[in-house]
Amino acid sequence: MEIISWNIDWSYNSKSEDPDRIIKNEEKVIIAKDILETFEPKPDILSLLEAGISKSPDIKGYKKICLDRKYMYDGYKNGIVVYVKNDYEVEVCQEVLKEIKDNVIACFFSVKIQKGKLSFNCLFVWVTTKTKQEQNEAYGYKRFNGILNSGKFKKTLEFINGNINDVIVIGDFNLVSNHKDDLEKQRKWEQIKGDFEKLGLQWVENYKNTFYSVTNDHCFLSKILIEKSVLSVRNNKVNKTVSDHNIINIKIKSSL
Numbered sequence: 357m358e359i360i361s362w363n364i365d366w367s368y369n370s371k372s373e374d375p376d377r378i379i380k381n382e383e384k385v386i387i388a389k390d391i392l393e394t395f396e397p398k399p400d401i402l403s404l405l406e407a408g409i410s411k412s413p414d415i416k417g418y419k420k421i422c423l424d425r426k427y428m429y430d431g432y433k434n435g436i437v438v439y440v441k442n443d444y445e446v447e448v449c450q451e452v453l454k455e456i457k458d459n460v461i462a463c464f465f466s467v468k469i470q471k472g473k474l475s476f477n478c479l480f481v482w483v484t485t486k487t488k489q490e491q492n493e494a495y496g497y498k499r500f501n502g503i504l505n506s507g508k509f510k511k512t513l514e515f516i517n518g519n520i521n522d523v524i525v526i527g528d529f530n531l532v533s534n535h536k537d538d539l540e541k542q543r544k545w546e547q548i549k550g551d552f553e554k555l556g557l558q559w560v561e562n563y564k565n566t567f568y569s570v571t572n573d574h575c576f577l578s579k580i581l582i583e584k585s586v587l588s589v590r591n592n593k594v595n596k597t598v599s600d601h602n603i604i605n606i607k608i609k610s611s612l
Contacts, residue, residue, distance in 0.1 A: 360395075362599065363528040385408045388413060440467075462484045465481075481528060516555060524576075560606065587605070
């Protein structure tokens, strides 16, 4: 199984004089077609983050599911777009999504993916701020600490419990794993990493930067999956589409 996660960069600038900036941002999602038709091997799953929903193309051989942020910010046209090969069954876990929406956090997309007797609980992640003030804070830590420790996400914790399920948590965590000069932020990463481990999930180790000089795009897997996994970091450009994030690519060896 090949899984790609890429934050394709919304690049919204309210001060821009370009009247078509939102349309241009929305259209960046069409890069899905190039990825799914030209990458070898072809990904089984592609998760595009910060992606415009309305312009997301239908692609032969793949199912498409989307989560936008309208429940959190009225009028926002971006979120997470996921493509899954047709030979997999796909089901959005509505109980988890209800908890996410009730607690007004974005974006966490809970999807169950099955093929034959194998079943994977996937949480596709693009952690966003609740307020402009949060942009300079460790809001990735706040979101995950809330999910893991507030007691408000019972169904979510059941869904991502790697002790009882095959689980994949992947995406832009906005939580940096390689702080060199900020011991408090590094402590927060280590805490969240430890909280995931208590749920039977392990970090797929990666020491390459994924966002400028830091690593904040991650993957956590349940034990049976991590033993068969390899993570690679691709560059931040596909054809003419350039992002501020690099692509992360997970390969999970299996009998599929």
